[in-house]
Amino acid sequence: MKNRIKLIAVELFNQHGISTVSMKQIADKLGISAGNLRYHYKDKAALLEVIYNEMHNETLNYILPKNSYITLFHFEEMMLKFDNLQERYLFFFSDVVHILKTYSNISHIYEVSNLIRFKDARKLVDYYIESGRLKPENKYIDYDKIIYSIWMISTFWQSQKQVITSKKYKVNKGNSMQMLWNILMPCFTEKGMNEYLELKKFVNQKQ
Template sequence: MDRKQEIIEQSVTLFNKKGFFNVSIKDISQTMGISPGNFTYYFKKKENLLAAIQEEVLDNAIEIMPENQYITLFHFEEMFKKFYLIQSKYRFFFLDILYLIEEYPVILEGYKKATLKRFEDARSLVSYFIASDRLVPEGNRVDYKVMIKALWMTSTFWSAGVTIIDQKNTSNRTEDSPLTSLWGILLPYLTDKGYQEYVEITKSSLSKTN
């Protein structure tokens, strides 16, 4: 691992423990046993370090709408499992995201654009599931824009919610994953065919844990 990547990984570990705004360049340098000058050779400011971390978060983003393949609801399960792993690795980013946006609006603009793109991709995935008879058609009582936003808000701010409820900070445990809540949002929209896929996914998950 090169020094720049080592700085990123050590910084993420410290930010996850103490929060982004509670860790200084000096703290990171001391933890790594390097001089502040060595740190600033790679990142002139914490702002530059944050930009590099955000780039990693976005590079690890999940492909919501894979091309040229048959997609089942297993994809939904795997997509949110992977997103939760990203949240766990860069936990501070999602805990502090509102403050980070306020403090560094230019940097976080990239995250906003990526999120809007995910909304578009999610809408395409919903349309695919409707066409393949996994989700009920959109109508007067079914608004998938609302559902997509509910899924996004639940997954993005899950770590913050767990931290508020559980003062022991056990958000890395499997049972604290938002997956059950995400399925709870999606279930009312499933057709009979979609529900049968969900049952199979549940059985598969249970067999893997036993």
């Protein structure tokens, strides 16, 4: 039952936004009483915390290979997993500021985990520099700011689609991956660009 409750809650949150969905609406959708629902989750905060912890634990599995050569494809694969997560939990990334202001336990975990990700991303960038795929940092290239820009795009990608909805405007459609590559491409060395072109050729062949 607990898993069914979570699935229905995510479905309703995605459809209507977390702030407008009540525990009663979730209970009604499940066909159970509000009291029965509260037996499993005492309130919406408890339910949301469990859902967020599952999201967070899933991202811990988005790891790059250790003790082996990390390609640009590994980076793309990892970021596409994040994109897929955001589609499945659209409500969280649409209402992330509201959620973090309202639910302090989630806010703390979210900030700490992102600060760790920034450090891990910097290690990856340094690895790509050392292996000749990215140019060394200079007065025109600040990788800490690039990392933060990548985080902002990937985090708010789903919500920005709801702001610019015109079907004629194509730039913001699909996943965020090409936008992320556009940020990184000016930093590629010749070796990095060649690897990127091979990656795109492989991806296009699969489609």
